[in-house]
Amino acid sequence: MSFRLGGHGLAGGTEEFRHDGFRGGRLTAVVAGASQIGAGLFLTAGLLTPLAAMAAMGVMTVAGTVKWPKGLWVQNDGYEYPLVLVVVSAALALTGPGRWSVDHALGITPWPVWVVLAAIVAGPVSGLLTRLVLHRTPSAAEGEPRARLAD
Numbered sequence: 001m002s003f004r005l006g007g008h009g010l011a012g013g014t015e016e017f018r019h020d021g022f023r024g025g026r027l028t029a030v031v032a033g034a035s036q037i038g039a040g041l042f043l044t045a046g047l048l049t050p051l052a053a054m055a056a057m058g059v060m061t062v063a064g065t066v067k068w069p070k071g072l073w074v075q076n077d078g079y080e081y082p083l084v085l086v087v088v089s090a091a092l093a094l095t096g097p098g099r100w101s102v103d104h105a106l107g108i109t110p111w112p113v114w115v116v117l118a119a120i121v122a123g124p125v126s127g128l129l130t131r132l133v134l135h136r137t138p139s140a141a142e143g144e145p146r147a148r149l150a151d
Contacts, residue, residue, distance in 0.1 A: 020066050022134045035059045043092060046101020050111050050119035053093035057120070060085040061127025090120045 008015075013029035022028050035055050042052030064082035074080040093116050097103045103111075 046097030049097040050093045050116045053089040054119035054123040056089040057086045057123025058127040061124045065131045
């Protein structure tokens with residue numbers, strides 16, 4: 001696959017996920033990339049806005065968990081930017097896509113409040129569950145010190 005958008009392609013994305021401690025490799029990179037691109041396009045078009053916001057919040061929650069140990073600030077590669085994107089996505093879900101959106105053209109706005117609130121909760125929760133399921137604990141061979149057993 002040669003579609004790169006200025007990045008390192010699928011191989012680079014796969015390696016980055018492995019470096020960050022995720023299982024799944026190629027499939028994880030494809031799903032994460034498709035979620036990021038799809039959520040961005042849908043949010044831009046105002047199409048299925050709460051669901052697109054949910055996907056964006058899920059992906060950015062995972063990104064935030066990766067950057068969490070580095071602290072808040074983006075200049076230290078911290079989680080500030082993913083957090084901002086989660087908050088902006090939630091705000092878009094709450095405020096709706098606006099008059100010049102596909103949702104409005106299709107007559108599916110305003111979204112019911114329960115759908116919006118469910119999306120706002122499900123996005124970050126799905127990201128945390130993804131982290132829990134796909135993240136692996138590094139082995140001693142990968143540089144993590146082993147705990148000593150009591151004599």
